[in-house]
Ligand SMILES: Nc1ncnc2c1ncn2[C@@H]1O[C@H](COP(=O)(O)OP(=O)(O)OP(=O)(O)O)[C@@H](O)[C@H]1O
């Protein structure tokens with residue numbers, strides 16, 4: 297049975313692009329599969345609406361605008377236009393593409409927040425917020441950096457981006473530093489507003505249990521709810537954003553108004569087309585969210601709870617993709633691990649359909665995807681060029697040369713059944729968000745076409761039995777017609793081209809799959825065919841790989857510099873002089889204790905032959921207890937620049953190996969040595 301009922305309209309949304317940077321290929325793993333899904337469901341005969349828009353609020357945008365000496369308005373306009381153009385150039389066709397700064401979204405957000413307030417789900421609470429006396433301002437989210445209270449890595453105000461990845465609530469960050477002036481910040485009390493997320497535990501368990509989509513979304517979210525949910529701070533001290541009702545000094549947290557954008561964009565579409573947005577958000581129309589695996593929490597927990605609390609309908613499906621990586625690093629604009637859609641793809645002259653095909657067919661949607669130019673080339677050359685393109689071209693060329701039109705003849709039952717089975721199999725895969733399976737089953741039909749052509753030897757038949765030759769070619773053209781329809785969601789432009797070359801007059805984009813078994817019309821004139829796909833040459837791919845690896849190298853170096861460490865890349869050599877700069881000595885641990893609130897850290901005092909023992913903070917607490925290390929001799933790097941870890945100053949480093957589980961293996965001298973003995 298079909299997952300989607302024929303009489304329920306379907307709304308599809310995509311995780312909003314954040315309007316503070318260019319589009320990269322990682323982003324496309326949300327938008328391309330969503331576009332494929334929308335096109336495919338329309339081909340099954342469903343009514344589908346497809347909306348998205350730019351996410352324009354939040355501290356990173358204010359921050360970047362300040363850094364670039366411009367206004368948030370100017371910044372978001374630039375990137376909003378960029379995303380709009382990028383999507384169009386990739387064949388991603390939204391019915392509405394607004395911004396979260398549109399008046400529609402301000403109004404819708406106010407309506408929802410006011411309802412939450414009325415329904416008693418919002419309460420004020422005085423909390424400690426980082427404040428910079430130098431800049432005379434409160435420091436929300438990215439305006440403040442410090443140490444993660446959970447793992448002691450350096451983190452931003454709202455997330456531990458370098459360490460454990462946890463969402464951080466205001467006031468949780470240790471040793472906050474202002475990112476504008478670099479000054480040490482203090483915590484000051486301030487009143488903020490909280491959403492009673494903890495009251496939605498039971499509701500969410502029930503909701504998630506029934507939630508359709510990919511299992512990763514449901515399972516992760518269920519895991520978090522079972523751990524118990526905390527109330528959620530939904531206001532920030534910023535001027536840029538959607539004003540919190542009744543307070544001039546506060547805006548709502550960006551994760552409140554961004555997903556409400558989905559509703560606002562549906563309204564914008566409804567207003568422009570005379571349609572209803574309520575059939576989705578107030579009634580029981582289907583809502584399907586496409587997102588990346590990084591924002592499951594926001595879509596499976598925050599959003600449905602908020603909608604429930606304000607009497608709106610939540611999504612029926614959440615489809616979450618695995619993250620796109622490069623050399624095993626998740627894409628990140630700020631860190632520089634990226635392949636850009638513009639510079640690295642479109643500007644290089646690659647056709648958008650090749651990337652659409654690659655992203656959809658490379659691996660299952662929920663798995664991570666390590667971007668590879670080699671695989672991109674292989675898929676293009678062997679599948680699109682070698683199977684589909686080859687089948688279509690040899691069929692068309694042979695028919696054109698010998699018949700100039702679609703020949704007469706009966707269509708084989710086996711051919712028609714194979715087409716119907718492929719349509720059924722592919723549709724079923726699509727309804728389960730299995731894009732690879734969809735692409736594979738269509739490619740199997742193209743292979744079948746090649747075998748059909750090859751085994752009937754039309755080049756012999758044309759001499760021996762021209763009528764039968766024509767019949768064989770007509771069957772091939774029927775397969776070609778079905779392939780064009782089935783490929784349209786994946787490679788719309790190329791499928792349109794194939795459709796035309798087959799002599800079809802109608803619009804392939806609006807044609808239904810059921811057209812696949814409607815016989816092609818004999819006598820339809822054919823033009824001289826042209827090749828659909830060109831092979832990608834090795835040199836092209838080598839050039840692209842060189843650009844990518846240079847980018848990763850630079851990003852790695854940037855990361856290492858940021859960490860203040862000089863980690864060598866595999867093939868980098870250092871001189872003896874470089875090595876001589878390291879002051880390494882034998883020392884004895886004379887004191888050891890756990891660092892408060894940091895699971896991984898021990899505070900040590902190490903005697904390295906100086907007047908007083910040195911205080912060194914070591915990340916060994918998971919494998920070593922204070923008692924166990926006291927009295928041990930270790931090797932100390934003594935001239936490392938002092939650093940503060942979780943509020944404790946560290947003057948050097950205790951050397952250790954790292955085992956497969958990340959556990960520390962302390963180095964020690966072969967035999968008892970005098971404290972301060974030099975290593976070298
Ligand atoms: N590397 C990636 N792999 C898969 N999906 C991604 C990736 N990066 C972003 N997305 C998805 O793209 C959509 C838009 O995300 P958004 O613009 O917020 O990305 P971002 O966090 O700003 O990117 P970056 O982390 O590179 O700065 C979301 O659905 C998000 O989940």
Ligand SMILES: [Zn+2]
Pocket residue numbers: 444445446447448449451456459460461462
């Ligand atoms: Zn952390």
